[in-house]
Amino acid sequence: MEKLEQLYEGKAKKVFKTDNPNEFIIEYKDDATAFNGEKKGSIGGKGVINNKMTELIYTMLEEKGIPTHFIKLLSDSEQLVKAVTIFPLEVIIRNTAAGSICKRVGLEEGLKLDTPIFEFSYKNDAFGDPLINDYHALAMKLATKEEIETIREMTFRINDILKDYFLEKGINLVDFKIEFGKTADGQIVLADEISPDTCRFWDVKTNEKLDKDRFRRNLGNVEEAYIEMLKRVKD
Numbered sequence: 001m002e003k004l005e006q007l008y009e010g011k012a013k014k015v016f017k018t019d020n021p022n023e024f025i026i027e028y029k030d031d032a033t034a035f036n037g038e039k040k041g042s043i044g045g046k047g048v049i050n051n052k053m054t055e056l057i058y059t060m061l062e063e064k065g066i067p068t069h070f071i072k073l074l075s076d077s078e079q080l081v082k083a084v085t086i087f088p089l090e091v092i093i094r095n096t097a098a099g100s101i102c103k104r105v106g107l108e109e110g111l112k113l114d115t116p117i118f119e120f121s122y123k124n125d126a127f128g129d130p131l132i133n134d135y136h137a138l139a140m141k142l143a144t145k146e147e148i149e150t151i152r153e154m155t156f157r158i159n160d161i162l163k164d165y166f167l168e169k170g171i172n173l174v175d176f177k178i179e180f181g182k183t184a185d186g187q188i189v190l191a192d193e194i195s196p197d198t199c200r201f202w203d204v205k206t207n208e209k210l211d212k213d214r215f216r217r218n219l220g221n222v223e224e225a226y227i228e229m230l231k232r233v234k235d
């Protein structure tokens with residue numbers, strides 16, 4: 001397959017057309033941003049790590065019956081995926097309170113939640129990815145009622161699988177953000193990535209943060225944390 005023109009460049013990835021209209025190439029970058037683009041930087045080796053980690057996790061999820069956009073790895077920093085239209089929704093699950101929910105409703109960071117919290121954000125940088133609910137999504141025509149139901153069911157299944165998967169690797173899956181897309185034939189699939197850029201990972205024993213919060217909060221050892229997470233996923 002041939003890598004054709006760039007369709008899109010996001011903060012952490014580029015998307016390219018291929019000679020097959022049903023397939024795109026995603027190239028993972030080392031660029032890192034936080035706080036809606038206010039903080040910019042680069043994390044050495046991140047593109048390669050996130051590409052590989054997403055391959056391993058999406059392959060595992062496929063084996064457990066979750067349809068994803070992933071087709072195959074092409075190189076250290078590129079993967080072939082199904083061409084999808086992304087729903088402009090950031091789908092977030094929280095198992096432990098951290099990040100924005102602590103600021104928004106006053107929960108203490110680290111509080112284990114009795115039931116996971118499911119959130120939608122409207123994926124729109126100009127508005128700062130605001131928190132929305134089903135009614136907004138429907139009224140704004142971001143997805144249909146059936147699509148919202150499918151996305152919610154898939155997300156809770158993904159959370160159940162990922163929580164156990166990471167716990168076996170000594171990691172508390174605090175929260176994560178995923179995105180969904182729709183293929184040309186109408187199938188809803190998990191798209192985007194699952195990596196330390198998009199999840200909060202805390203070591204079960206020490207509570208050490210092994211994710212992008214090290215970059216966001218200038219905690220140091222950012223690259224080391226990404227390397228450690230890939231090692232845990234590979235083990």
Ligand code: UDP
Pocket residue numbers: 035090092098099100101129175176177197198199200212
């Ligand atoms: N997240 C993400 N992209 C975003 C916003 C959040 O991947 O644009 C992830 C983030 O890494 C965390 C989870 O979603 O794992 C919840 O993030 P939160 O709402 O707490 O926002 P943050 O504190 O990261 O601004």
